Amino acid sequence: MRKDAVHNRERLLRAARRLFADRGLDVPLDEIARSAGVSIGTLYNRFPTRDALVAAVFADRVASVAELAEQALAADDAWDGFVAFLTGASELQAADLGYNDLAARGAAAADRGPALMEEIIGRAQRSGDLRDDVTLADMAFVVWGMAATIRATAKVAPGVWRRHLALALDGLRADAARPLPVPPMTDEQIRAAMREC
Incomplete structure (x- = not known):
């Protein structure tokens, strides 16, 4: 150029x-x-296109999330890695409403994002810390919940998302697990739900 x-x-x-x-x-x-x-x-x-601009603007954030995932997988303690990943990703969302919107739309992950998240989930489940019935689809609800909390509270209580995340993490712990009332969403249902967001 x-x-x-x-x-x-x-x-x-x-x-x-x-x-x-x-x-x-x-x-x-x-x-x-x-x-x-x-x-x-x-x-x-x-x-x-708008998508081309968004991709260029947030390429560094997407790369940062992939780096957070790699760090989570390298952590000595699987649960600590899981928590650190979700906390770090939420911090990026809280610092930038545009990135928060991107995360809510499910477009804030690198190409390997879903595979890395599945590895993080599996590792925390194998350690006995994360409830066995949590799926990648369930984590979409955590991201959506964080994104909605961040957007709703950014101007009035910018740090309250940390409380929301702590509550979500407590519900994800294996020792707090109770039977879930319905099965997880399918990949097709998740895609349809994201189109509605």
Whole structure:
């Protein structure tokens, strides 16, 4: 790319990061272009779709979550790794409403994200700390719950998500397990639910 094209791309990314972080993913693209000091045409030349812009803005966050997952798997204690992963991912969400929206939509994981999460779950189950009936599908509810709590409380009680997470973690412990009333959602049901979000 020419020097001015690179400069415009960086200005767009900075503006989108700032606006997404403050208000979430639904910021109008023309507002992002205006904030970056470029035309909407320039935005579309650099990022042909909203998804392309979102992917570029949050590539570093997605990579950070994958790194958190790897650290969780390397932790000496499986439960501590599980908790550290969920806490770290929630901290990233709480710091950026745009990333929080992305996580709520199930699009905040690296390509290996679901496989890494399954490894984290399996490891915590094998250690006897995580209830045996927790599935990857169940973890979607934890992410959705955290995302909704973060969005609802960001301006009035920004740290209350930690309480919500502690309550969720207590419910996930093997020693607190009670029979669940219905089976977990299927992959197809999860995809359908995410489309509705």
